[in-house]
Amino acid sequence: MMSAQHLAKMANDIGAFFEAMPNQDQAARDVAEHISKFWEPRMVHALLQDVEDHGTDELKPVVRNALFHLQGELQSN
Amino acid sequence: MDMPFLSPHDTDLGTPEKISDQQVSLHIDGHPVTVPRGTSLMRAAALTGLSIPKLCATDTLEPFGSCRLCLVEIEGRKGFPASCTTPAEEGMVVRTQSTQLAQLRRGVMELYISDHPLDCLTCASNGDCELQDMAGAVGLREVRYPSIEHHHLTAQKDDSNPYFVYDPSKCIVCNRCVRACEEIQGTFALTLSGRGFSSRVSPGESQPFMASECVSCGACVDACPTATLVEKSILEAGQPEYSVVTTCAYCGVGCGFKADMKGTEVVRMTPWKGGKANEGHACVKGRFAWGYATHKDRILTPMIRKHITDPWQVVSWEEAIQYAASEFRRIQGTYGRDAVGGITSSRCTNEETYLAQKMVRAAFGNNNVDTCARVCHSPTGYGLGMTYGTSAGTQTFKSVEHSDVILIIGANPTDAHPVFGSRLKKRLREGARLIIIDPRRIDLVQGPHFKADYLLQLRPGTNVAIINAIAHVIVTEGLVASDFVNTRCDMESFQAWKAFVVQPHNSPEAMEPVTGVPATQVREAARLYATGGNAAIYYGLGVTEHAQGSTMVIGIANLAMVTGNIGKEGVGVNPLRGQNNVQGSCDMGSFPHEYPGYRHVSDDATRHSFESAWGLPLRKEPGLRIPNMFEAALDGSFRGLYCQGEDIVQSDPNTQHVIAALSSLECLVVQDIFLNETAKYAHVFLPGSSFLEKDGTFTNAERRISRVRKVMPPKGGMSDWEVTVALSNALGYPMHYSHPSEIMDEIARLTPTFSGVSYDLLDRLGSVQWPCDDQNPEGTPLMHVGSFVRGLGQFMITQYVPTDEKVTPKFPLLLTTGRILSQYNVGAQTRRTANMAFHSEDRLDIHPHDAEDRGILDGDWVGVSSRSGNTVLRAHVSERMSPGVVYTTFHFPESGSNVITTDNSDWATNCPEYKVTAVQVTRVRQMSDWQKYHQQFDEMQQHLLRPGPEQMTPS
Numbered sequence A: 001m002m003s004a005q006h007l008a009k010m011a012n013d014i015g016a017f018f019e020a021m022p023n024q025d026q027a028a029r030d031v032a033e034h035i036s037k038f039w040e041p042r043m044v045h046a047l048l049q050d051v052e053d054h055g056t057d058e059l060k061p062v063v064r065n066a067l068f069h070l071q072g073e074l075q076s077n
Numbered sequence B: 001m002d003m004p005f006l007s008p009h010d011t012d013l014g015t016p017e018k019i020s021d022q023q024v025s026l027h028i029d030g031h032p033v034t035v036p037r038g039t040s041l042m043r044a045a046a047l048t049g050l051s052i053p054k055l056c057a058t059d060t061l062e063p064f065g066s067c068r069l070c071l072v073e074i075e076g077r078k079g080f081p082a083s084c085t086t087p088a089e090e091g092m093v094v095r096t097q098s099t100q101l102a103q104l105r106r107g108v109m110e111l112y113i114s115d116h117p118l119d120c121l122t123c124a125s126n127g128d129c130e131l132q133d134m135a136g137a138v139g140l141r142e143v144r145y146p147s148i149e150h151h152h153l154t155a156q157k158d159d160s161n162p163y164f165v166y167d168p169s170k171c172i173v174c175n176r177c178v179r180a181c182e183e184i185q186g187t188f189a190l191t192l193s194g195r196g197f198s199s200r201v202s203p204g205e206s207q208p209f210m211a212s213e214c215v216s217c218g219a220c221v222d223a224c225p226t227a228t229l230v231e232k233s234i235l236e237a238g239q240p241e242y243s244v245v246t247t248c249a250y251c252g253v254g255c256g257f258k259a260d261m262k263g264t265e266v267v268r269m270t271p272w273k274g275g276k277a278n279e280g281h282a283c284v285k286g287r288f289a290w291g292y293a294t295h296k297d298r299i300l301t302p303m304i305r306k307h308i309t310d311p312w313q314v315v316s317w318e319e320a321i322q323y324a325a326s327e328f329r330r331i332q333g334t335y336g337r338d339a340v341g342g343i344t345s346s347r348c349t350n351e352e353t354y355l356a357q358k359m360v361r362a363a364f365g366n367n368n369v370d371t372c373a374r375v376c377h378s379p380t381g382y383g384l385g386m387t388y389g390t391s392a393g394t395q396t397f398k399s400v401e402h403s404d405v406i407l408i409i410g411a412n413p414t415d416a417h418p419v420f421g422s423r424l425k426k427r428l429r430e431g432a433r434l435i436i437i438d439p440r441r442i443d444l445v446q447g448p449h450f451k452a453d454y455l456l457q458l459r460p461g462t463n464v465a466i467i468n469a470i471a472h473v474i475v476t477e478g479l480v481a482s483d484f485v486n487t488r489c490d491m492e493s494f495q496a497w498k499a500f501v502v503q504p505h506n507s508p509e510a511m512e513p514v515t516g517v518p519a520t521q522v523r524e525a526a527r528l529y530a531t532g533g534n535a536a537i538y539y540g541l542g543v544t545e546h547a548q549g550s551t552m553v554i555g556i557a558n559l560a561m562v563t564g565n566i567g568k569e570g571v572g573v574n575p576l577r578g579q580n581n582v583q584g585s586c587d588m589g590s591f592p593h594e595y596p597g598y599r600h601v602s603d604d605a606t607r608h609s610f611e612s613a614w615g616l617p618l619r620k621e622p623g624l625r626i627p628n629m630f631e632a633a634l635d636g637s638f639r640g641l642y643c644q645g646e647d648i649v650q651s652d653p654n655t656q657h658v659i660a661a662l663s664s665l666e667c668l669v670v671q672d673i674f675l676n677e678t679a680k681y682a683h684v685f686l687p688g689s690s691f692l693e694k695d696g697t698f699t700n701a702e703r704r705i706s707r708v709r710k711v712m713p714p715k716g717g718m719s720d721w722e723v724t725v726a727l728s729n730a731l732g733y734p735m736h737y738s739h740p741s742e743i744m745d746e747i748a749r750l751t752p753t754f755s756g757v758s759y760d761l762l763d764r765l766g767s768v769q770w771p772c773d774d775q776n777p778e779g780t781p782l783m784h785v786g787s788f789v790r791g792l793g794q795f796m797i798t799q800y801v802p803t804d805e806k807v808t809p810k811f812p813l814l815l816t817t818g819r820i821l822s823q824y825n826v827g828a829q830t831r832r833t834a835n836m837a838f839h840s841e842d843r844l845d846i847h848p849h850d851a852e853d854r855g856i857l858d859g860d861w862v863g864v865s866s867r868s869g870n871t872v873l874r875a876h877v878s879e880r881m882s883p884g885v886v887y888t889t890f891h892f893p894e895s896g897s898n899v900i901t902t903d904n905s906d907w908a909t910n911c912p913e914y915k916v917t918a919v920q921v922t923r924v925r926q927m928s929d930w931q932k933y934h935q936q937f938d939e940m941q942q943h944l945l946r947p948g949p950e951q952m953t954p955s
């Protein structure tokens, strides 16, 4: 669902807002929270799948960290 | 339950209300009366039920004292003062009737009538003429000046305006029209020239109305006591029998109107004095452009078809609804529960929107519901929600009367929110200071008796850079409102934000190359905003429709907090909402992640309350937003869409992408009043009803909930809410309502901020601003008094991130978009009215330098291309734009403005970046390929709509 490139861009745009925060851990949690609050599950899965298939080169560091949180959340659900 | 019918004639107390702490008591004709100091004798008399004859006075205008009909006697004073201009004083004893007064008044009337045509019986204002009434009131029986020269009787009529006529032969030179245009509308289009009986009212330099500065607001027509200025609709239909109070269905100002009726025919819309958003004023759209409701293009019968290349088949409501429901169920059976969704519209009522999202969540069983606010003010919801805790503006419109400094960002109120624009201009004439941040030189930069102190004419896409630079100045120059910040805001967030804004890269000097705005101007404007007294921010889509739309809303919220401009009159953060019910459609839970009242679908307590009320389990994951729906349609996982009153093909960006997405749907159901651009891709068409045909409520930009009242039966046979109910029933999720008031009762039961709202309350108060609950039973005009809704105000860091949409040698100009006064959004309504006389095509505004470089002359056809597509418009060479920036409106589908806009969007909400598109402009000779496609497709669809006789037989 949706081009992975597009989803990565959306995630990076979110990252660009939160990465300005002083606390990078918090920033990654905020990115993760934003994605899980506003993205339909198909989109989240597609992004995670793409990362699994192609790595995280395209993603900002804060987004990469956010994806760990998201994965964790999905597993705990 | 509904408000009783009103008389079309308002009571007129003669002079405006005066507010004072002190009261004065006096006697008028023996009756004791107490009024606020400053009140005129005329008004004091009217308040006791006495009416003093008058012609030049009316309670919407300051008194003028010219007609001398309102004379009274005051004990202990000589002569006969005019009661409209004489203030009531303590202990006065006033007489409004005596033999001498009667004689004087008769004399005055005699003079007026001697120069007035005596065609009362055939006059359009017969029955609604103050001159006629006054002749009766003063007992005029004869006119002794038959030989007087008739100065006016032969004067020519001016019927250049499409909506009203000016017949100078009937003018009594009372000056009410001139004052209305100045005091209420603020356009100063009319003047009174000449003296005494030979004086005349004329627009501009004795021009016809259409050639003058007049903006057709109708204020002068309302104010005119005679038939001199009169609506053409009244000339045609005659005087109304009764009136019904309702709410304008155009912009987010939400003006109250009286629909003046004859049977079930509207003969006039007059602004309602009791309407708190507009207090008796209106603009050309609401006042005059309502004829679309009965336009021949209305589609009044349900229609279906299998493919979009098939002719439409007219079917019964039942068949259309059954077909739509069976298609949705088939698609869900084949592709899964999440393969369908719905879009609600900000044009629809709260009740309709609520039902549409309920149907999606309960009957479709997913959260795939979104609203057109996605493409306008979704960043407002996000930004204000995060910082203040509530997704709405903080003030009433009236609050601007207390503002000392007004900061307008990315908004053009005199065109897009005209009645608020008039309030604003009034405050500016009284001396409030003005700062404008806009890439365009909008009308408010300079006007009659006001001038902006600063115009920060920034490059499109650099809003956040400017707001950070302003914050930088405020913090580094020690202008922080420390008391407010210390007591009202979250200090940790403030410290982090402060550390961010003081960084040198945020200074006006560092940002100057980015924004193109001289640093000294930014510094001075920042000082003025922070130190000039009550400072209010008004902003529009020039803030939200950017890749950093949400960041900018947050930046604005930070700025108001750091200067303490929150929680009192005259200050605040005020989003100017585009459509009539943007606020309401957001409030009603038409976002894929939120229930009514902005509560996340994952919040268990909220979800359980809806589950128990609606009787089924609900999903806790967010659904698809509109752009996600398009993406999902293109990849095949989304196949069916219910689109209520929203024209996504014309209004959403990157038209070709939208069309590709819709063309891949198996079932598109469109509910609308016209075969709009989206309906041309539909499989089921359900006739919608106009605002005149329905009961419900709209919520304006001040959170004000006002009633919309049905004045005629739905032309297609079913109200919009009944259609949604029928569709839900057919989907197997029964809904039971017998009137929209019951829907509102359900909303109130399930939404804490609406818990006190009911139709009874609205009938009693006229309108109410949410939150309306036990603590605020009559609503909340002013938000965040004492504390923020979220507790402490939250500062957030707003790093400027340049948009990806950059100028390149291939696309060297930046295109931005906007609206004009006479047309409304996609234009489906206004294009079907005489407003076409004011603006009949979208044009491309281009700076003379850029035009010259390209050999473009005013009026030339020019091709505009971007990385999304290209279209052709006519050029308008104008200095309103800076060099390098071009501008167009988007009211006509054939212009294809959104063929050029891209699918870049706001990082938080996916609100499209309409306001920045890199383009190239060249002279051309023919339509673009897209326009040719559009023309052909449109012709085909019109043909499929009106098939030849052989295709008419129902299947």
Ligand code: SF4
Pocket (backbone or CB within 6 Å): B177, B180, B181, B185, B187, B188, B189, B190, B203, B213, B214, B215, B216, B217, B218, B219, B220, B221
């Ligand atoms: S219609 Fe409005 S703008 Fe035009 S002359 Fe009358 S008051 Fe002025």
Ligand code: SF4
Pocket (backbone or CB within 6 Å): B170, B171, B172, B173, B174, B175, B176, B177, B178, B201, B223, B224, B225, B226, B228, B229
């Ligand atoms: S046009 Fe009407 S309002 Fe204006 S001066 Fe004449 S009578 Fe008065």
Ligand code: SF4
Pocket (backbone or CB within 6 Å): B248, B249, B250, B251, B252, B253, B254, B255, B278, B282, B283, B284, B285, B286, B287, B417, B418, B419, B420
């Ligand atoms: S200002 Fe807006 S709400 Fe008021 S009449 Fe005009 S369009 Fe309607």
Ligand code: FES
Pocket (backbone or CB within 6 Å): B053, B054, B055, B056, B057, B064, B065, B066, B067, B068, B069, B070, B071, B082, B083, B084, B085
């Ligand atoms: S009404 Fe007072 S002078 Fe005209």
